[in-house]
Amino acid sequence: MNKTIKNLKNYPMEELNRIKASLKEKGVKIYDFGTGDPKEPTPDFIRKALIDAVPEVSQYPSVLGRKDLREVISKWFEKRFNVKLNPDTQIIPSAGSKEAIFHFPLVFIDPEEDKKRVIFGTPAYPVYERGTLYAGGIPTAVKLKEEDGFLLRLDKVEKSILEETKIVWINYPHNPTGATAPASYFKETIDICREYGIILCSDECYTELYFEEKPHSALEFGIDNVVVFHSLSKRSGMTGYRSGFVAGDEKIISFYRKERANFGVASPDFIQQAAKAAWEDENHVLERNKIFKQKRDLFIEFLNKVGLEYLYPKATFYIWIKAPSWIDAKDYVKALLENGIVVSIGENFCSSLEVSEESCESQYFRVALVPTLEECKEALTLWERVHNSLQR
Numbered sequence: 001m002n003k004t005i006k007n008l009k010n011y012p013m014e015e016l017n018r019i020k021a022s023l024k025e026k027g028v029k030i031y032d033f034g035t036g037d038p039k040e041p042t043p044d045f046i047r048k049a050l051i052d053a054v055p056e057v058s059q060y061p062s063v064l065g066r067k068d069l070r071e072v073i074s075k076w077f078e079k080r081f082n083v084k085l086n087p088d089t090q091i092i093p094s095a096g097s098k099e100a101i102f103h104f105p106l107v108f109i110d111p112e113e114d115k116k117r118v119i120f121g122t123p124a125y126p127v128y129e130r131g132t133l134y135a136g137g138i139p140t141a142v143k144l145k146e147e148d149g150f151l152l153r154l155d156k157v158e159k160s161i162l163e164e165t166k167i168v169w170i171n172y173p174h175n176p177t178g179a180t181a182p183a184s185y186f187k188e189t190i191d192i193c194r195e196y197g198i199i200l201c202s203d204e205c206y207t208e209l210y211f212e213e214k215p216h217s218a219l220e221f222g223i224d225n226v227v228v229f230h231s232l233s234k235r236s237g238m239t240g241y242r243s244g245f246v247a248g249d250e251k252i253i254s255f256y257r258k259e260r261a262n263f264g265v266a267s268p269d270f271i272q273q274a275a276k277a278a279w280e281d282e283n284h285v286l287e288r289n290k291i292f293k294q295k296r297d298l299f300i301e302f303l304n305k306v307g308l309e310y311l312y313p314k315a316t317f318y319i320w321i322k323a324p325s326w327i328d329a330k331d332y333v334k335a336l337l338e339n340g341i342v343v344s345i346g347e348n349f350c351s352s353l354e355v356s357e358e359s360c361e362s363q364y365f366r367v368a369l370v371p372t373l374e375e376c377k378e379a380l381t382l383w384e385r386v387h388n389s390l391q392r
Contacts (some may be wrong), residue, residue: 065093111136124348
């Protein structure tokens with residue numbers, strides 16, 4: 001087995017699944033705030049679109065995808081971000097954003113070249129690093145700091161590192177912290193990437209889950225050397241459908257589309273029909289955001305009540321919470337887990353190659369607002385009892 005990959009720690013969500021299975025065996029009621037997989041139903045009209053599209057004869061889909069889906073995505077993108085994209089040359093449907101993110105370095109990283117670094121923030125979605133390792137690139141984790149608003153600051157990265165970098169991953173709104181980025185950040189980051197000939201990859205799967213001002217897309221500030229990744233998982237409650245798209249620089253999209261034929265990841269036609277229905281409708285997105293806002297507000301009230309520090313979430317369904325100063329984060333999270341409240345410890349989102357006090361925010365943990373509103377209320381009542389008992 002590849003030595004680098006063999007030494008990786010378990011994928012965080014798989015570890016959470018193991019913990020949840022153990023709790024179930026003990027008969028503990030589980031409140032799962034660990035995995036970002038909401039319980040709100042996929043809207044009826046999306047499910048109906050999928051069912052109606054299931055063919056009598058199933059045939060292979062194409063990597064290019066359905067033209068009508070690409071046209072709908074193009075219209076949505078222009079309406080949402082005021083950016084015109086050619087549906088024939090600048091958009092590729094994907095089987096969710098995760099596979100597209102994972103496979104991207106396999107196309108654009110040459111292990112024989114000097115320019116093979118991939119920069120990403122830590123804490124972060126683990127796939128940026130893992131896709132880099134599978135592609136033979138050099139993963140370069142940059143610590144995201146609270147004082148910087150958890151923004152990946154390329155202006156603070158050494159020039160010698162930037163000169164060796166092929167890809168930079170940014171993700172705002174951010175998983176796991178929920179941080180958002182202002183327009184000025186995107187402009188500065190794009191300028192630095194262009195200066196050093198770096199492909200800027202912007203993971204934007206949370207732009208549609210917001211409670212205040214609408215988050216930006218990197219493509220609003222330039223298209224050359226910029227690629228964005230979107231998903232219906234969070235926007236439309238379609239995690240199990242595995243549906244998204246990649247868009248941006250025409251030349252990069254052309255190369256990527258050509259090579260994706262090797263991966264066997266073309267989205268099934270009936271999934272694309274459901275995706276088309278989802279991208280054509282905004283009402284269900286607004287309704288879902290209302291529900292997530294209720295959960296967010298409930299948690300903020302609770303966290304303020306018990307005195308836990310957190311990053312105020314303007315977007316995403318994540319809350320990045322700091323454990324109390326009087327207890328280690330691992331011990332605090334363990335106490336919650338023992339009572340069936342499943343959260344994700346911050347180090348799960350740190351680089352697999354180096355986890356230390358200096359490389360990651362070890363006192364934080366993440367809550368994903370995925371249980372129902374009633375389950376959230378039940379869990380917070382239990383959480384308060386656990387919190388108070390630890391203080392004694």
